[in-house]
Amino acid sequence: MSKIRVILAEDQAMVRGALAALLNIESDIEVVASVSNGDEAFRAAGQHRPDVLVTDIEMPQMTGLELATRVRELYPVMKIVIVTTFARPGYLRRALEAGASGYLLKDRPASELAEAVRRVHQGMRVVDPGLAAEIWNAEDDPLTERERQILRRAGEGETTAELAKSLRLSEGTVRNYLSEAISKLGAANRIEAARTARAKGWL
Amino acid sequence: MSKIRVILAEDQAMVRGALAALLNIESDIEVVASVSNGDEAFRAAGQHRPDVLVTDIEMPQMTGLELATRVRELYPVMKIVIVTTFARPGYLRRALEAGASGYLLKDRPASELAEAVRRVHQGMRVVDPGLAAEIWNAEDDPLTERERQILRRAGEGETTAELAKSLRLSEGTVRNYLSEAISKLGAANRIEAARTARAKGWL
């Protein structure tokens, strides 16, 4: 029986190495490449054509979610497992829309990783049970693209004036978007709004 | 030759399991316990008396820095290695003050972990080279306790009025502290100030 061929994408070198070691212990799994960002992962996927791509979400160059989308388009048979720190319904939803077969949290026992790889390889879906329950009653993102963009940057300390200048909008318009976002999210100010949105995985 | 006995403290189960696997591959190292927070780590340290304690910083119950301090007091021979995501000079400084013998980043190759464990066990110090250079010219925290406290909460979206009420201060006073903090950090507003302070490991 041939081994399940896996590519591993994760930006923290030590964690990447450790996860690779973990998977390589399994006699039916072989890590054929391990890379540190979305770009490299995309190239490695084309070159190695693995059975399963295991990827983090938050990485430099290209996030795991974009990576999933692009890999799915080009190599539809390749299975994708997202492994992330973040239990955000918004992320899970986007991951599933992007065509991921698995979504599991770094909070879960290490043994679940190899098991998840095997299952998606057999065509099954593996989703963190707690999150799967949440996704049904989770509201979806009420923000428009512009609102998201502005809120994200406002949450990083950019002032209204800076936002207006860099986005070529009037200050009044920027204030309007922020006001809208704040009210949609039931927050008291831009800071709280940004935190709320981030926590739900909408930014 | 007896193995180096190690306790591993890290809150994300999957990462913890993977790091344990990584260390256990080494023939001269044995992970005698692996735990998910500072409290458990403290108890495990008393029970197992390991040679080396490998710990993350950001954990529930007790941070790795507090843990290091307390373990050092009670068991001075035990060596401590901090393994963290955060390349913050403030963290490194506090780690060394707390008596840690090693400080390495999850960004570094997996192979460095086992090597660091061996070195600190032999009485050497292991500090991430990039950070070690930075610590000499790194300014230290200019904030007073009050400023820190207020800035932390302001950065989480609490308004001036809420802060004043919950800290039993006048609104004007809260604004004064924020103003002071903003100016000390060279920021444009409370949001940027909070981010800056956080990035340096001062919050």
Add this chain to the structure above:
DNA sequence: CAGGAATTGTGACATCTGTCATGCGGCCGT
């Protein structure tokens, strides 16, 4: 095509934020 949603804009207003000057009492170190 009509209607709706998103984008952008203006003006006016109330409130919140950030700054500055100034003052007082307490505590620490020399």
Add this chain to the structure above:
DNA sequence: ACGGCCGCATGACAGATGTCACAATTCCTG
């Protein structure tokens, strides 16, 4: 014991922020 920082406070002011009402344009959808 005295100077200097810290914590706390006030008052006043300018500028930033949040809210509201209203409107023009574009683009998509039924």
